[in-house]
Amino acid sequence: MKTLALRGKKVLAPVLGRYFPEFEIKSGRGCYLYGTDNKKYLDFSSGIAACSTGHAHPKVVAAAQKQTGKLIHICIGVANYAPYIELAESLAKIVPIIDAQFFFCQSGAEAVEAALKLAKYATKKPGIIALRGAFHGRTLGALSVTTSKMKYRDGYEPLLPEVYIAGPELDDIEKLCREKNIAAIIFEPIIGEGGYLVQSEELVKGLRRLCDQYGVLLIADEIQTGFGRTGKWFAVEHFGIKPDIICLAKGIASGFPLGGIAAAAELMAKWSPGSHGTTYGGNPVCCAASLATIEVIKKANLVSKAKQLGFYLIKKLHQLQQQFPAIKDVRGLGLMIGVDFQDSAMVKRIVNYCLAHGLVIIPTGAEGTVVRFIPPLIVTKEQINQALKIFTAALTHA
Numbered sequence: 001m002k003t004l005a006l007r008g009k010k011v012l013a014p015v016l017g018r019y020f021p022e023f024e025i026k027s028g029r030g031c032y033l034y035g036t037d038n039k040k041y042l043d044f045s046s047g048i049a050a051c052s053t054g055h056a057h058p059k060v061v062a063a064a065q066k067q068t069g070k071l072i073h074i075c076i077g078v079a080n081y082a083p084y085i086e087l088a089e090s091l092a093k094i095v096p097i098i099d100a101q102f103f104f105c106q107s108g109a110e111a112v113e114a115a116l117k118l119a120k121y122a123t124k125k126p127g128i129i130a131l132r133g134a135f136h137g138r139t140l141g142a143l144s145v146t147t148s149k150m151k152y153r154d155g156y157e158p159l160l161p162e163v164y165i166a167g168p169e170l171d172d173i174e175k176l177c178r179e180k181n182i183a184a185i186i187f188e189p190i191i192g193e194g195g196y197l198v199q200s201e202e203l204v205k206g207l208r209r210l211c212d213q214y215g216v217l218l219i220a221d222e223i224q225t226g227f228g229r230t231g232k233w234f235a236v237e238h239f240g241i242k243p244d245i246i247c248l249a250k251g252i253a254s255g256f257p258l259g260g261i262a263a264a265a266e267l268m269a270k271w272s273p274g275s276h277g278t279t280y281g282g283n284p285v286c287c288a289a290s291l292a293t294i295e296v297i298k299k300a301n302l303v304s305k306a307k308q309l310g311f312y313l314i315k316k317l318h319q320l321q322q323q324f325p326a327i328k329d330v331r332g333l334g335l336m337i338g339v340d341f342q343d344s345a346m347v348k349r350i351v352n353y354c355l356a357h358g359l360v361i362i363p364t365g366a367e368g369t370v371v372r373f374i375p376p377l378i379v380t381k382e383q384i385n386q387a388l389k390i391f392t393a394a395l396t397h398a
């Protein structure tokens with residue numbers, strides 16, 4: 001066993017799931033990671049869809065370094081500071097919510113907690129509907145709406161009361177809206193940890209219709225799908241609907257720990273001052289990194305690039321499917337693509353082969369039967385071809 005892995009075994013809680021327990025890196029730059037074995041790895045994991053502008057993008061590094069020299073922390077509860085306000089102003093121009101306001105936190109799960117709390121508080125109703133197979137995070141509230149893997153919940157029940165797991169049939173969801181006191185429906189436009197399943201337009205539009213009909217808030221969890229990854233700034237835009245609350249994290253700050261929620265000012269006005277809060281949420285350095293991330297995404301047209309390269313990658317993967325019947329399905333939007341093998345042992349062999357040959361690519365799905373392609377949005381066609389070459393060799397050897 002290698003040095004860091006061996007030392008970690010002694011001092012780290014074994015609860016952490018690891019895709020590659022022995023993989024050790026020294027640094028990252030652009031789409032590459034550099035191993036302690038002095039090997040260069042092409043990273044198609046992006047730190048689980050977080051490093052949208054790649055590793056250590058010079059603009060993000062410069063913005064974070066400059067901010068670190070000025071102010072690391074104060075807490076928005078203590079004083080206003082420019083990066084927090086500027087980030088909210090900048091996001092207001094890109095989120096698909098009119099007259100949006102923001103609350104910032106540190107992670108995806110915390111963004112989900114904030115969304116659930118806002119929904120309950122503003123509607124004065126207790127019920128939450130979550131879609132079957134969704135992943136929304138590991139904190140107890142977020143876990144209550146998570147069913148992508150039941151092992152996430154085992155040992156932690158009882159969780160939040162009045163959470164109803166339903167769908168994908170709209171009739172079931174409508175029955176709950178009619179019979180229970182529902183504050184909100186939470187959903188992922190593309191089920192992420194549950195296997196990269198793109199929701200149907202019928203379902204997403206149906207959720208919006210039910211919410212309007214029954215006075216329920218619609219929460220879109222865009223933690224994995226947001227910030228250009230799917231070829232639109234936010235994946236809900238593919239479905240032509242506007243949610244009431246959007247959960248943000250991951251790609252928002254190129255790997256800095258930042259999350260947040262967006263909702264219209266009219267809804268946010270119902271959340272009384274002090275009824276939610278945080279010490280570090282919207283930390284100045286993370287906000288500066290996020291502002292730089294948004295600038296990089298805009299200047300380099302990374303959203304439309306994700307769309308074009310996504311088409312290219314999905315086309316190539318469909319061609320591979322013709323050649324390798326072990327591939328049961330290829331699906332996704334933009335640079336969020338899943339290759340379904342319906343065989344977790346095979347997926348393990350494939351990702352391990354890829355790692356040994358210089359490509360970091362990770363599984364997803366309830367049983368780990370799907371390989372996911374989520375490169376940084378700065379990825380080039382040449383790097384995609386390089387990844388496909390290694391992936392094809394893995395398929396031959398799997």
Ligand SMILES: Cc1ncc(COP(=O)(O)O)c(C=O)c1O
Nearest residue numbers: 107108109135136137192223224
């Ligand atoms: C859709 C979705 N929601 C919530 C989360 C939780 O985010 P975090 O791990 O930052 O708490 C994730 C993380 O994978 C996610 O994919």
